Amino acid sequence: MSDLSVALGAKLTLANPILTASGTFGYGDELSDLLDLEQFGGIVTKSLSLKPREGNPPPRIVETPAGMINSIGLANLGLDRFLDEKAAFLGQLKSTVIVNVAGREQAEYIEVVRRLQSMPWIAGFEINVSCPNVKQGGIEFGVNPELLGDLVSSLRNQTDKFLMIKLSPNVNDIRPLAECAQRNGADAVSMINTLYGSAIDIHSRRPKIHTVFGGLSGPAIKPVAIAHIIKAARVIDIPIIGIGGIQDGADVVEFLLAGASAVQLGTVNFFDPTAITGILAFLRK
Numbered sequence: 001m002s003d004l005s006v007a008l009g010a011k012l013t014l015a016n017p018i019l020t021a022s023g024t025f026g027y028g029d030e031l032s033d034l035l036d037l038e039q040f041g042g043i044v045t046k047s048l049s050l051k052p053r054e055g056n057p058p059p060r061i062v063e064t065p066a067g068m069i070n071s072i073g074l075a076n077l078g079l080d081r082f083l084d085e086k087a088a089f090l091g092q093l094k095s096t097v098i099v100n101v102a103g104r105e106q107a108e109y110i111e112v113v114r115r116l117q118s119m120p121w122i123a124g125f126e127i128n129v130s131c132p133n134v135k136q137g138g139i140e141f142g143v144n145p146e147l148l149g150d151l152v153s154s155l156r157n158q159t160d161k162f163l164m165i166k167l168s169p170n171v172n173d174i175r176p177l178a179e180c181a182q183r184n185g186a187d188a189v190s191m192i193n194t195l196y197g198s199a200i201d202i203h204s205r206r207p208k209i210h211t212v213f214g215g216l217s218g219p220a221i222k223p224v225a226i227a228h229i230i231k232a233a234r235v236i237d238i239p240i241i242g243i244g245g246i247q248d249g250a251d252v253v254e255f256l257l258a259g260a261s262a263v264q265l266g267t268v269n270f271f272d273p274t275a276i277t278g279i280l281a282f283l284r285k
């Protein structure tokens with residue numbers, strides 16, 4: 001069988017370039033009956049904050065043409081329960097595990113990474129500075145190079161593990177943020193998180209999402225992702241992990257041609273969690 005392994009710099013080599021996108025696969029265990037998780041080059045977990053978060057009130061997901069809008073609001077079980085309830089499952093997987101970390105403020109990101117840093121089963125961290133659905137933290141860091149630079153360099157001081165920064169498409173120009181991540185010691189950037197979106201029910205005249213605005217994902221955003229990746233690849237040397245509406249092997253090749261070294265599958269997992277199988281077959285042809 002042909003070798004699809006890919007080195008993301010010196011610290012991390014994946015068995016193949018396909019990862020799960022954070023938030024679309026829970027912590028892996030929910031989907032382990034449906035498919036063989038070890039097919040993935042890596043598993044990226046749902047964003048984890050220091051304390052548990054309930055997230056936003058429903059409705060928090062709506063389907064749109066060629067995509068979906070979510071406003072989950074960073075619902076997650078918090079670091080203590082993650083360690084008690086999810087670490088054993090993730091720790092025994094042969095797959096590479098990357099933990100996505102979110103925070104309201106810099107100290108929260110640092111504390112989560114500090115407490116996970118010594119776990120041998122964690123290959124690295126994806127730092128979420130691009131959640132569009134929380135009032136505090138998240139995207140504030142992802143749109144402001146000064147705040148981002150401080151955050152990345154303090155995380156760099158905290159861990160030698162693979163450190164990937166997940167960038168937002170909700171900016172005029174992604175290049176200064178990608179450059180800032182690189183300059184402050186990131187090993188990679190991933191892009192894109194979701195685009196701001198909204199939808200209205202014309203019968204009730206009400207927004208279809210409780211918080212009115214949410215994050216748009218799926219094939220509808222693929223051209224936006226490709227454009228951001230082409231731009232970023234012209235100015236940084238660290239690997240780019242591409243995300244945005246990938247459905248099949250041809251989409252993966254398009255992302256690699258744009259400048260990505262690997263990709264993440266997100267929204268496709270909601271309608272075809274076995275898409276990975278066809279994608280790997282396509283890449284091996």
Ligand code: RRO
Nearest residue numbers: 071072073074131133194215
């Ligand atoms: O939980 C969410 O609402 C969410 C997050 Br943390 C994110 O990074 N991106 C997104 O579309 N939704």
